[in-house]
Amino acid sequence: MHEKIKNLSELxxxxxxxxxxxxxxxxxxxxxxTELEQKISNLVKENQLLVMDSKDKNE
Structure with missing residues (x-):
């Protein structure tokens, strides 16, 4: 019985x-x-700015 208690205690x-x-x-x-979500958010914002900048240059 003592051995079973010891084994259970170890488990x-x-x-x-x-x-x-x-x-x-x-x-x-x-x-x-959280860190990756922040990086993704920053990249999305950067991408949006680049797209808008590209459209402005093409007009």
Missing amino acids: VDKLIELNFKVKTENKSLKGKI
Whole structure:
């Protein structure tokens, strides 16, 4: 019985560790997504300005 409790305790410890790693990775990925969304937004704005500038030059 003592061995089963020890094994369960080890499994719980591993689960806690994995949960922490997943939460940390999730937070990191959310940060990267936010950063990429900002870059995309900036590129879209830049593209719109270039299109408008190109139209102005052609007129």
